[in-house]
Amino acid sequence: xxxxxxxxxxxxxxxxxxxxxxxxxxxxxxxxxxxxxxxxxxxxxxxxxxxxxxxxxxxxxxxxxxxxxxxxxxxxxxxxxxxxxxxxxxxxxxxxxxxxxxxxxxxxxxxxxxxxxxxxxxxxxxxxxxxxxxx
Numbered sequence: 001x002x003x004x005x006x007x008x009x010x011x012x013x014x015x016x017x018x019x020x021x022x023x024x025x026x027x028x029x030x031x032x033x034x035x036x037x038x039x040x041x042x043x044x045x046x047x048x049x050x051x052x053x054x055x056x057x058x059x060x061x062x063x064x065x066x067x068x069x070x071x072x073x074x075x076x077x078x079x080x081x082x083x084x085x086x087x088x089x090x091x092x093x094x095x096x097x098x099x100x101x102x103x104x105x106x107x108x109x110x111x112x113x114x115x116x117x118x119x120x121x122x123x124x125x126x127x128x129x130x131x132x133x134x135x
Contacts, residue, residue: 002070002080004099008118010086012105015042022056022081030078032056037066037095038085056081064090067097088118096126101134 005018015038022034032055036043039062047058057077061069062085070080084095096102102123106112120135127133 001078002074002082002098002100003103004082004084004095004101005103005105006082006084006092006095006099006119007104007106007112008086008088008092008115012107012112014086014105015046015083017103017105018081018083019043019046022079025079025081026055031076033073033077033080034058035066035070035080035082036060037062037082037091039091040085043083062091064094066091066094068094070098088122092119093122093126096123096133097130099133104135 003021005014005021007014019034022032026032034043034056036058041060041062044058044060047054066082070082074080082095082098084092104116104119106116123133123135
């Protein structure tokens with residue numbers, strides 16, 4: 001399964017949730033790939049600070065080709081977790097198209113709910129081409 005934690009708004013916990021979710025999947029014995037698709041590379045930076053080995057594989061892919069590259073890699077992993085950039089752009093579209101399930105983290109505030117509308121619209125558009133995407 002391919003999961004993404006996506007929202008155009010920064011600071012809602014996308015990277016933290018994605019890393020912890022990938023860690024939990026790995027703790028359950030699943031073979032997991034984490035894709036850091038955010039040009040800020042926060043997840044990759046975090047991985048370099050660790051003193052222990054990561055419980056999952058990690059790659060950086062901050063380009064709008066995530067959907068093509070992940071399709072090539074998915075047969076080697078049970079699950080793929082993607083951390084996209086905090087904006088709606090070509091790269092975000094590529095992440096959504098790669099995903100089986102898009103999780104949209106939001107803080108409990110009107111601003112976060114309003115900001116989520118843009119990513120929801122992007123997902124609706126992607127579902128025209130890939131109707132099986134779940135949100």
